[in-house]
Amino acid sequence: MTPLPINDRPEMYLTVAALLLAIGIYGLLRRRTLIGMLISGELIFSAASLNFMAFNRFKAPDPTVGQVFVLFIMGLAAAEIAIALSIIIAVYRNYRSVKTRELSELNG
Amino acid sequence: MDQFPASQMILGGIFLLCVVTTVAGALIAALTARIIRSVCGLAICCIGLAGLYYFLHSPFLALMEILIYVGAVCVTIVFAVMLAEPDEPVRDENFGSTLVWGGLALLVSAAIFWGLWRLGAHQDWTAPTTRLSDGSISAIGKSLLTTYSMAFELISLALLVAIVGALAIARTGRTKDIVQVVGQASRLSGGRPALGLDAGETPGPAGETPAPLPAQLGTKS
Numbered sequence: 001m002t003p004l005p006i007n008d009r010p011e012m013y014l015t016v017a018a019l020l021l022a023i024g025i026y027g028l029l030r031r032r033t034l035i036g037m038l039i040s041g042e043l044i045f046s047a048a049s050l051n052f053m054a055f056n057r058f059k060a061p062d063p064t065v066g067q068v069f070v071l072f073i074m075g076l077a078a079a080e081i082a083i084a085l086s087i088i089i090a091v092y093r094n095y096r097s098v099k100t101r102e103l104s105e106l107n108g
Numbered sequence: 109m110d111q112f113p114a115s116q117m118i119l120g121g122i123f124l125l126c127v128v129t130t131v132a133g134a135l136i137a138a139l140t141a142r143i144i145r146s147v148c149g150l151a152i153c154c155i156g157l158a159g160l161y162y163f164l165h166s167p168f169l170a171l172m173e174i175l176i177y178v179g180a181v182c183v184t185i186v187f188a189v190m191l192a193e194p195d196e197p198v199r200d201e202n203f204g205s206t207l208v209w210g211g212l213a214l215l216v217s218a219a220i221f222w223g224l225w226r227l228g229a230h231q232d233w234t235a236p237t238t239r240l241s242d243g244s245i246s247a248i249g250k251s252l253l254t255t256y257s258m259a260f261e262l263i264s265l266a267l268l269v270a271i272v273g274a275l276a277i278a279r280t281g282r283t284k285d286i287v288q289v290v291g292q293a294s295r296l297s298g299g300r301p302a303l304g305l306d307a308g309e310t311p312g313p314a315g316e317t318p319a320p321l322p323a324q325l326g327t328k329s
Contacts, residue, residue: 005116007123007163014228016127016160020134020153022221027138029213035143035188039150042181043134046157056243057164061236063243064251067166071248074176075263079270081181085188086278092192 013054020047034088034098038081045077123163129156143189151182168245 006012020043027040049070056066092098133156136149154177161170241247252260 006120010233011229012123012127013160013164015225016130018221018224018228019131021224022217023131023134023138025220026213026217029216030138030210033143035185035192036146039137039143039146039185042150042177043137043153046134046153046177050157050160053161053164053166053169057166058233058235061238062240063165064241064247067169067243067248068251068256070169071172071252072259072263074172075267078176078180079267081184082270082274083277085184086274088188089191089278090280098192 010054010058013050013057017047017050017054020044020050032100034084034091034100037100038084038088042077042081045073049073122159126156126159126163129153130160131156144186147182147185147189150185151178154178154182165243168248 024040024043024047027043028037031037031040052066052070052073056063056069060066088098091103095103097103130153133149133151133153137146137153138149140146140149154173157177158170158173161167161173241251
């Protein structure tokens with residue numbers, strides 16, 4: 001039995017998705033500006049989408065379900081980006097900064 | 109396929125190129141100090157991810173990934189980068205604590221990657237025996253308008269609320285400044301309105317020689 005070609009192995013996609021999630025979490029922990037944390041959050045979204053698509057291709061009996069789910073993830077991510085960026089701009093107007101260390105007005 | 113044995117190798121090479129593009133883009137997005145390079149890394153990562161979606165038999169989602177992420181999300185982030193100054197600040201704490209916290213973050217992410225990889229790579233993923241549909245674009249459209257029509261309508265509502273909310277949030281704190289600046293300008297120029305901007309809000313007759321507007325409209329006075 002010949003081994004599967006490299007682009008038909010589910011573990012390749014799952015490994016890439018795990019790597020994206022790990023990089024996103026590392027960025028979320030290490031970034032010190034709001035926009036950098038937002039970009040790392042987008043990486044985590046992408047990891048979840050890739051996982052969904054891999055299981056959709058290799059496991060699901062109905063291959064439309066995962067695609068529809070990932071479409072909804074993309075729509076909600078776009079809405080989240082719009083809201084988060086407007087909040088960041090409002091914060092920048094008030095504080096003249098988007099560094100997370102300086103946004104400490106409620107810090108007692 | 110058997111007539112061209114090199115085609116499988118070419119396919120594998122393109123697949124590896126997509127994987128490398130995705131991972132390299134994610135690394136650029138998470139590690140660079142300047143935010144604009146980070147946005148470019150996110151765009152590169154999404155292009156590679158679109159290639160992976162294509163390999164997963166869904167060209168529609170590959171197109172949507174490029175259209176939404178590269179075309180909309182990255183451009184929106186670039187707009188916010190222009191409006192704010194979000195470059196990573198120089199670390200002010202000492203070197204030791206930077207090393208400790210960086211090592212801790214690296215440990216957490218490495219543990220998550222190791223666990224997920226172990227869970228994903230050492231399973232026996234058996235393919236399903238029957239397929240209910242072929243997963244084509246027409247099948248996606250039918251299921252969007254029949255099975256998932258409620259979620260489809262709800263997400264349109266969520267997008268509408270997000271647009272209106274983003275406008276409302278980003279607008280606060282701006283009109284007041286403009287009114288203040290215009291009021292100061294009209295006071296400085298002896299009651300004449302400045303440049304005819306917001307003529308209804310500044311009292312006084314219409315000026316024959318408009319006063320120059322102060323340079324920075326957005327700064328707090």
